[in-house]
Amino acid sequence: MFLLTVKKKFIKELTVIGIVLTTLVAVVYHLFIPDRYFLWFPAIPIFFYLFGLFYIEMFAFNYRVGLERIAMTYLVCKVLKFIVSAMLLMFYGFVIGHEVLAFMLTFIFFYFAFLIFETRFFLLFEAKLKLRKKANDEKNTVHNHHAVTADGGSGCADEGTGR
Incomplete structure (x- = not known):
């Protein structure tokens, strides 16, 4: 449960940030620099949305x-995103070549915006996991019927003498 x-919350926030950023950047392009707008603009938010999923x-x-590999998963995903992003930027620059600077600056803006969002979300996720683990550990300790004493659980300081 x-x-x-967590998945629903992430997808909801990912969708909201994607729509807000896309609208914001599109408005900037259309109002302030319409001559720099490029046809591949919608591909950028779609790329980051799919990577978020x-x-x-x-x-x-x-x-x-x-859960022991959550931090490693985060790092692997970040490296993978960086490599795929670099390849996509090079592909666009060499193959498509239309408004390369505008594409790269827009892509980098989205990259860092989603990087901040994802990092914040998964840091909070990790903190909640630690709190849940701590609460479960405390619950198991409190509900444990076998009291463990300093001598390993026997209840006697000196087993041989019974003292």
Whole structure:
């Protein structure tokens, strides 16, 4: 249930930030620099939205498999996003070549905006996981019927003498 709630919240926030950023940048292009607008503009927010969906699926998978690799998953996703982004920028620059500077600046703006959003979201996610783990550990300790004492649980300081 926790994972489903987190996924829904992430997708909702991802959608909102994608729409807000896309609208903001489109308005800037159309009002202030219409001559710099490029046909491939809609591909940029779609790319980052799809990568966001990939992120949440990777985290959901690792949540089900084991939580010990969550930080590594985050780093792998960031490196993968960086490599794919660099390849996409090079492809656009060499193959399409229309308004390359505008495309690159817009892409970098979206890259950092989504980087900040995703980092904030997953830091909060990690903090909630730690709180849940701590609460579960405390619940298990409190509800444990076998009291463990300093001598390993026997209740006697000196087993041989009974003192």
